[in-house]
Amino acid sequence: xxxxxxxxxxxxxxxxxxxxxxxxxxxxxxxxxxxxxxxxxxxxxxxxxxxxxxxxxxxxxxxxxxxxxxxxxxxxxxxxxxxxxx
Numbered sequence: 001x002x003x004x005x006x007x008x009x010x011x012x013x014x015x016x017x018x019x020x021x022x023x024x025x026x027x028x029x030x031x032x033x034x035x036x037x038x039x040x041x042x043x044x045x046x047x048x049x050x051x052x053x054x055x056x057x058x059x060x061x062x063x064x065x066x067x068x069x070x071x072x073x074x075x076x077x078x079x080x081x082x083x084x085x086x
Contacts, residue, residue: 006031 008016016027023030058064065073 013027016030020027020030064070
């Protein structure tokens with residue numbers, strides 16, 4: 001385990017102090033748990049699940065072009081400018 005120092009606002013420290021007394025754990029332990037939960041807790045499997053759930057969420061949207069139409073429009077809009085024709 002590595003040792004580090006943090007600068008935190010007074011109100012955050014007070015909140016951590018209160019929580020540490022209630023849970024009977026050190027402030028360091030609270031910070032370690034929070035860091036794990038927020039930054040390290042996500043496993044690659046979680047990302048796969050999220051991606052699978054997100055697949056097709058816009059399939060019924062009528063206000064958007066299809067991917068092919070969108071790409072064609074983007075290319076068509078700038079093709080003349082790219083080749084120097086105005």
